[in-house]
Amino acid sequence: MDNEKLLAALKTLEPQISVRENADRLAVTVPCERLGAFMSKLKLENALRFDILYAHTAIDWVAENRFELIYILSSLEHGHSLMVCVSIPRDAPVAPSVSSIWRIAEWQEREVYDMFGVLYRDHPDLRRLLLEDDWQGFPLRKDYKDDFMLEKPQ
Amino acid sequence: MGLITEKLPLYLDPVPGSSWFLGKLDEVINWSRANSLWPLTFGTSCCAIEVMMAAGASRHDVARFGAEVARPSPRQADLLVVAGTIVKRMAPRLRTLYEQMAEPRYVIATGSCVISGGPFIYHSYSTLRGLDGVVPVDVYVPGCPPRPEAYFYGILTLQKLIKEGETVRRPGERRKPVLAALPAGMTVDQIQEEMRSLLVTEKNSGDRRNG
Ligand code: SF4
Numbered sequence: 054m055d056n057e058k059l060l061a062a063l064k065t066l067e068p069q070i071s072v073r074e075n076a077d078r079l080a081v082t083v084p085c086e087r088l089g090a091f092m093s094k095l096k097l098e099n100a101l102r103f104d105i106l107y108a109h110t111a112i113d114w115v116a117e118n119r120f121e122l123i124y125i126l127s128s129l130e131h132g133h134s135l136m137v138c139v140s141i142p143r144d145a146p147v148a149p150s151v152s153s154i155w156r157i158a159e160w161q162e163r164e165v166y167d168m169f170g171v172l173y174r175d176h177p178d179l180r181r182l183l184l185e186d187d188w189q190g191f192p193l194r195k196d197y198k199d200d201f202m203l204e205k206p207q
Numbered sequence: 208m209g210l211i212t213e214k215l216p217l218y219l220d221p222v223p224g225s226s227w228f229l230g231k232l233d234e235v236i237n238w239s240r241a242n243s244l245w246p247l248t249f250g251t252s253c254c255a256i257e258v259m260m261a262a263g264a265s266r267h268d269v270a271r272f273g274a275e276v277a278r279p280s281p282r283q284a285d286l287l288v289v290a291g292t293i294v295k296r297m298a299p300r301l302r303t304l305y306e307q308m309a310e311p312r313y314v315i316a317t318g319s320c321v322i323s324g325g326p327f328i329y330h331s332y333s334t335l336r337g338l339d340g341v342v343p344v345d346v347y348v349p350g351c352p353p354r355p356e357a358y359f360y361g362i363l364t365l366q367k368l369i370k371e372g373e374t375v376r377r378p379g380e381r382r383k384p385v386l387a388a389l390p391a392g393m394t395v396d397q398i399q400e401e402m403r404s405l406l407v408t409e410k411n412s413g414d415r416r417n418g
Contacts, residue, residue, distance in 0.1 A: 184333075185296065192332040201295075203336070205329040 080136035089149040109161035115195040118143045150176040168193035241366040242273040247284030251291030254318035254352040258290040262355035281307040292320040294333040305342040317348040361387040
C-alpha cells in the first residue's frame with residue numbers, strides 16, 4: 054500500500070491519529086490510551102499486517118516535559134512500513150507494553166526502560182538489559198549526570 | 208625458555224666472550240618473536256573494520272609483517288590488538304583475556320577511543336577514557352580510525368621495541384609505551400616507499416643471518 058492509502062486505512066481504523074511531520078516514512082501519533090488496541094489491529098488487520106516491529110526507542114523532549122515513544126513497524130507481506138509515535142508525560146512515564154503483540158518488543162522495551170526509565174504496563178519481565186543491575190538512574194535522559202561523566206569545558 | 212633465561216646467564220657469565228654470545232642469542236630470539244606476532248584481535252567497534260579487516264585483506268596484507276595469524280584464543284596469541292571503544296562493562300573481560308595470554312605478550316591500542324576516549328570523552332556514562340588503566344599498553348596508534356598504514360607503522364614500532372629488548376638477561380621487561388604516529392604531511396607514496404625499504408632491509412638482514 055502506498056502512503057496515502059495506508060493513511061486512509063489507518064484513519065478508518067482509529068480516527069484519533071494525527072500525522073507526525075519530520076519523519077523518513079509515514080508517521081502517525083496516537084494517544085497513549087489508544088495504543089494497545091491500535092497496535093493489535095495493525096498486526097491483525099489483513100490489509101495491513103504489520104508483522105515486524107523493527108525498532109522501538111524513545112526521545113527525551115526535556116523542554117516539553119514528555120517522552121516520545123517511537124515504534125517502527127513493517128510488513129513483510131505487503132512491503133509497507135510505518136512509524137507510530139506516542140507521547141507520555143516525563144514525570145509519570147508509563148506506557149502499555151506491546152510485547153504480547155510482538156514478542157521482540159520484550160527486549161526492546163527492556164532497553165528503553167534501561168536507558169530512559171519508561172515503565173511498561175503488563176511487561177512480563179521488566180529488568181535492565183544492557184547496564185549493570187545496580188545502576189542508578191537512566192543514562193539517556195537529557196538531565197542524567199553521574200560522577201564518571203566528564204563535562205565539556207566551555 | 209625458562210632454561211635459557213634462568214640458568215644460561217648464570218653459567219655463561221664467568222666465561223670470556225659470553226656477553227657477545229648472549230647478545231647473539233637475544234638477537235635470534237627477538238628476531239623470531241618480532242616477526243611472528245600472532246594477534247588476538249579484540250575489535251569492539253569501527254576501528255576493527257579498518258585495523259583488522261582492511262589491514263588483513265589482500266590490498267594491505269598484514270601478512271608481510273608476520274602478524275596475519277589472527278587468533279580468536281588468548282592462549283595462542285602474543286599480541287593483543289585492542290581496536291574499538293571499550294566500555295566499563297567490557298573492561299573486566301578484556302583484562303581476563305590479557306591475563307590468559309602467555310608471556311611474552313604485547314598490547315597495541317589503536318584508535319583514539321582506546322587512547323583517550325576519543326569522540327566519547329565528554330558526556331559519556333560508560334566509555335573508558337583510555338585503555339592504560341585496564342592493561343599495560345606498548346604501542347599506541349592514533350587515528351579515528353587509523354589507516355591500515357598507520358597500524359602497520361604501529362606493528363613496525365612494536366617490532367623495533369621487541370628487537371631492542373634484552374630477552375635473555377631481563378625477560379619480560381616492559382618498555383615505556385610509545386605513540387606510533389605517522390609524521391604529519393606524509394603521502395601514501397612515501398609510506399609505501401618506506402615500507403618497501405623496510406621490507407628490503409628486513410630481507411637483507413634475514414639473508415645475512417641465514418647465509
Ligand atoms: S577511534 Fe574512532 S574509528 Fe576507532 S573505535 Fe573509536 S570512534 Fe570508532
